Amino acid sequence: MNRLFDFLRRFLYGRYGNDALGFATLIGYLILSILSSALNNLILMIPALLLLIVYFYRFMSKRTAARYQENQVFLRIWGGVKRFFTHPIAFFKDHLHYAYFTCPTCKQKLRVPRKKGKVRVRCPKCGTEFIKKT
Ligand SMILES: [Zn+2]
Incomplete structure (x- = not known):
């Protein structure tokens, strides 16, 4: 068991891991794959699998600064989307002024x-x- 943990620790050392954007890609994958089987539509599995690949690519990436930047961009956009749905009038007023x-x-x-x-x-x-x- 110890050797397995050792191997995992070395394997994951310096890798980026999960973040909000990673979580979002996983959710996107789940939604698309559930839709794909519910609608019996295999085409939907293509974007679903792409999201899964993106998730693992980012998780395993050692270029942590670039991944961090991506997550920041995602959080900014997500903040706007959330505001649009929770306070739509404030959102439009804000963008008007x-x-x-x-x-x-x-x-x-x-x-x-x-x-x-x-x-x-x-x-x-x-x-x-x-x-x-x-
Ligand atoms: Zn500046």
């Missing part, structure tokens, strides 16, 4: 009040300035 940008240098997400025409945006985190249309 504010424009969202990503800093080209540090990828910080920025919210700017909408005005007519172009505005100069200054990233509070890294100080980069860029011109955007709101």
Whole structure:
């Protein structure tokens, strides 16, 4: 038994493992495979298996920084989706009055009040300035 644990520990050492995006790909796989058998539609198994492959690829990946970034992007999008469904009016009001940008240098997400025409945006985190249309 000890040798098995040793092997597993060495095998998994430095690998990325699970995160929110991994969890979401697994859920996606489950939903698609259940739909596939419920509807007797084998075509649905193709995206389902792709999601499963993505899950294991990310789990086993040693490029943890890249996987972490992917998860951050996922969490940002998921946060927006959640807000859209839990507070739809606030979501639309927010997007009516504010424009969202990503800093080209540090990828910080920025919210700017909408005005007519172009505005100069200054990233509070890294100080980069860029011109955007709101
Ligand atoms: Zn920045």
